[in-house]
Amino acid sequence: MRVLYFSDTFLPKTDGVAVSIKNFSELLTLRGHEFTICAPRYGEDDFERMGDNIHVIRFRSGYLPSYPDIKVVLPSPGKIKKVIEEFKPDLIHIHTPGLLGVYGMSAAERYGIPTIGTYHTLMAEQEMYVSFYRLFKLDKLFFKINKFKKKINFDELDKYIKFDNFNIRKKIILKICNDLYNRCDVVISPSHLIKQQLIEYGINRPITVVSNGMDLKRFKGKTKTLNTDAPKILHVGRISYEKNCDVVINAFKIVHEKFPKATLTIIGEGPAIESLKRQAEHLEIKDSVIFTGFVPNAELHTIYPQYDLFLTASTMETQGLVVLEAIACGLPAIGVDSFALPELIQQDKNGYIAPPFDVQALADHTIKLFTDPEVYKRFSRASIEIASTHEMEKCVDDMETVYEKVIEAMKGKEKKKSLFEMLLDFM
Structure with a gap:
């Protein structure tokens, strides 16, 4: 299989999504599969290969003012078109509901490629990062002031947060995420509890559970005892x-x-x-x-x-x-x-x-x-x-099975007209 990943976060930035992508792609290549990963460009620590069968394509990006670690990938429809035409993926796997994930979904629809989306992150629970409070960096201002005025306390900071806590923002983010994942052929949830939550959120596509897994040969413990007054x-x-x-x-x-x-x-x-x-x-x-x-x-x-x-x-x-x-x-x-x-x-x-x-x-x-x-x-x-x-090899077995079933079930998938397609035609 040739699998094309789209993710708005990846190595060298380390988080759960990046680790999951790395683990699954590396272990699946050992079974003869090939991967291309579309990810943001970070800087001098970027790399373009992880072994012979994993190619990383970097995209120009800015950052969210309220959270510089979150990259906002700039539109590159021509580059995505080239990746798809040269790599010829059997499957597209969306890992994030950010702009790169949206670009990937639009490309999948244009070319009629089977698509899976993993719900790694509950984005509606991170609505604070699009609040006026943090977009204008009032939290940093607070702590600068607090260095000189000790009478200002953390309760005052909470007031700013509560003042800006409009429920409508969370609903908007939830709708954006649902619109993306409901365009997938299958949605993957890392846990059974999250699967139920996604159903309640309004995800109406088939949902299957595949744990992110763990290398239990490396993370291997022994039963611990407690005999200290300095825990x-x-x-x-x-x-x-x-x-x-x-x-x-x-x-x-x-x-x-x-x-x-x-x-x-x-x-x-x-x-x-x-x-x-x-x-x-x-x-x-x-x-x-x-x-x-x-x-x-x-x-x-x-x-x-x-x-x-x-x-x-x-x-x-x-x-x-x-x-x-x-x-x-x-x-x-x-x-x-x-x-x-x-x-x-x-x-x-x-x-x-x-x-x-x-x-x-x-x-x-x-x-x-x-x-x-x-x-x-x-x-x-x-x-x-x-x-x-949660042994990693079992999780890789599960993921491989999902890939194979989706590719087989979605043979001859209908191509759709989209804004992405019109933009490509214009270029």
């Missing part, structure tokens, strides 16, 4: 506002009062870093909260086992790749009851689930776990068992 808590991921790391830090403040030697390590980078550092300082726990910055995924499997607990307050995970990595390494986990997290963090089995944004509940669950060594050991053992169902 080490870990959070890993993109440090952006929708991940709610501020909630994690507030919960850690309460845990730290019970365990003064406890530490919280936050691995990752993103636009929320500076505000979180200010928060830790404001709460007088900055010496116990460690910000490491970016750590390559190739090193993470050696880092997780050094910690005692994985803690997250994210409310928008479609699967939670870092949670999967952590539990595969034997860490109990504590998270919130939102979207896909309860599939990986199972209440009273390998961790605890708190209501979203409930700081006290997250703290209470953490303290409870750290005061019961027997439960801790049982949770660690269960984490490894839960992760074992």
Whole structure:
């Protein structure tokens, strides 16, 4: 098979989408398949090949003012036409609902190519990045002012957010995403809970579940025991506002009062870093909260086992790749009851689930776990068992099967006229 990927995020920028694309394409090429990946241009760290059978095509892009990590790919219909005519894909796989994903879908319709879309990210839950509050960078202004006026507190920042929290914005984003994914022949969900959520959102195309998977030969843990008064808590991921790391830090403040030697390590980078550092300082726990910055995924499997607990307050995970990595390494986990997290963090089995944004509940669950060594050991053992169902090779089998079935079912797919086609004809 020849598969053409479209994604508005990819390496060298590291996130769950990029890791998923890398893993599936590399492992499927070992089975004789070929891939071309259409992705944004980032800079000097860009590359154009991943082995002989994976070609990366880069597209010119700008960035979203409220979140520079998000690339806005500029229209390149002629370039996309050339890619399709030279590569002759059997299948197009859309990985993001951004502009590059839209371009890819329009091209698929023009050429009558079978199309799959993976719902990696619940974009409607990231509507904050198109708010006036962050588009005009009022959050950065707040923290600059706060350096000089200590009387300004975080409650005031919340007022700006609440003032700009119009529900209509989320509905618009949801409609845009639905319009794209409802043009796919099949939609892939990384988890069963997200599949149900997508149905509720209004996705009316066939939905199949394929986990992003985990290399359990690398992320391999042993049952852990707890015998310390200085527990080490870990959070890993993109440090952006929708991940709610501020909630994690507030919960850690309460845990730290019970365990003064406890530490919280936050691995990752993103636009929320500076505000979180200010928060830790404001709460007088900055010496116990460690910000490491970016750590390559190739090193993470050696880092997780050094910690005692994985803690997250994210409310928008479609699967939670870092949670999967952590539990595969034997860490109990504590998270919130939102979207896909309860599939990986199972209440009273390998961790605890708190209501979203409930700081006290997250703290209470953490303290409870750290005061019961027997439960801790049982949770660690269960984490490894839960992760074992996400073995990467099985997930690759599932993806390959989906590809084959869609290609076979959509033979002779009708070509559609579109704005993209008219633009190509004009050029």
